[in-house]
Amino acid sequence: MHRIDVLDESTRLVRVESGASWGAVATALHPYGWAITSGDHGAVGVGGLATAGGIGLLGREQGLTIDRLRAADVVLADGRRLRASADEHPELFWGIRGAGFALGVVTAFEFTAGPVGLLGHARLVHDATDTAEFLQDWAAVAGSAPRDTTAFLTIGQPYGRKVIAQSTILVDSEDPGVIRDRLQPFADLAPSPAQRVGLVDYSDVVSEAGPSSPAYGEPVSRSGLLDRLTPAAARAAARLVTSGESYFFPLRAMGGAIADADPADTAFAHRSAAFQVVATGTEPDVLDRYWEPLRSQLSGLYVSFETDTRPERLAEAFPPDTLARLVALKRRYDPRNLFHDNFDLAPVL
Incomplete structure (x- = not known):
């Protein structure tokens, strides 16, 4: 299929x-x-x-x-x-x-x-050792970028005392001047030990970003949405990153056209979210210890990447009016709850 x-x-x-x-x-x-x-x-x-x-x-x-x-x-x-x-x-x-x-x-x-024609594509490596300040600065740049520019950030585990981050940025333009103007604020954020910029097709971007090796074991991940990256959220994220308990910490810029839709238009209702954030690890109790301070800053939960599917998470994934509509649909189309994997609506039926 x-x-x-x-x-x-x-x-x-x-x-x-x-x-x-x-x-x-x-x-x-x-x-x-x-x-x-x-x-x-x-x-x-x-x-x-x-x-x-x-x-x-x-x-x-x-x-x-x-x-x-x-x-x-x-x-x-x-x-x-x-x-x-x-x-x-x-x-x-x-x-x-x-x-x-x-x-x-x-x-x-x-x-x-x-x-879509040719796109400006950049991978910028940043020194993010001052992690909280870097996250706030990055969020300010990514969140205020024109709509033709979407940026994702990934931070890995600390290397000694160093924290390294990588921005992946796509600019829907083939004009070198426009691309340079869009990328320069990201390049100015922090010392950059490596960078790569070029004109590419979207198919090349998607293929290039694929995993290079299989994953082993059962991953644990937490996934949330932020209306804005506040200083408190940046500090909580920095503590999580520097703890070394999260293998990967992605921060994805939203906004722009995503926010144009009315929250009632789709079952994904978190249209005010400016960023989506993920933490991945192997031990849920350990990961949650560092995730909880960040959870208090979240405006919602994005169901992709989230492995904690307990009933209480439903209220974070779906606002009350949205959840009520989903429950009505569930009763109509799946009253016996055949489709109970992932997030299970049965507890609220």
Whole structure:
């Protein structure tokens, strides 16, 4: 189930089966000069991302991946197959875009792709040893960037007393002057021991960012949303990073087109979020010890990357009105709770 078909070139309407990878989608759309914002790397599957949200490297310009969705083929708990869109089963279509994992199995998606040419792409390595100050400065630059610029930050474990961070930045322009203007504020943040900048196709960006080796063991991760990176949030994040208990600490810029949608338009309701943050480790109790101070600063939870799926997390993932609508959908389409993996809505049914 990995077919990718162009349905209408005039409207850039594309049908993608749920087993496809985003790398394959980017490659298939490249000859048309199109792209769909789609997470960090090409190994990510279409089905999971396109039912949860989709915070991608074109996000500030295109919105979330779910904002590009126009229709979906769904298999329900009772075996029925139906098409969900703004005109057909619109309430189910609303729920699929943010909580599809709890409502059915989406077998195919119809997206409107965006026009994309050559892109400015940068990887900047930063000395982030003064971690709290660096995080605040980085957030100020990324959050105020024009919509054509989306930036992701990743911080690894400390190396001795040093903390190294890497920015991945995508600029939707092939004008060297524009690209330089967008990147210079990031380059000015801190000493940069290494950097790489070039003009690339989106398909190259997605393929390049893929994992180079398999992961072993059962990862633990925490995932949250921030309306703004306050000094308190920066200090809490810095303590987590410098503890060494998080292998990777990504901070992804949101805002821009993501914030254009009304929070009631999709089951992903956290449209005011400026950043998405993740901490990964192996021991939940240890990771939570450092995550809890940051949790108090969060404005919500993003279901992707979160491995703590206890019922109390539902209130963080979905605001009250959103959760009430999801519960009503669950009762209608999956009353026996067949789809109980990931975040389970049964405790609030």
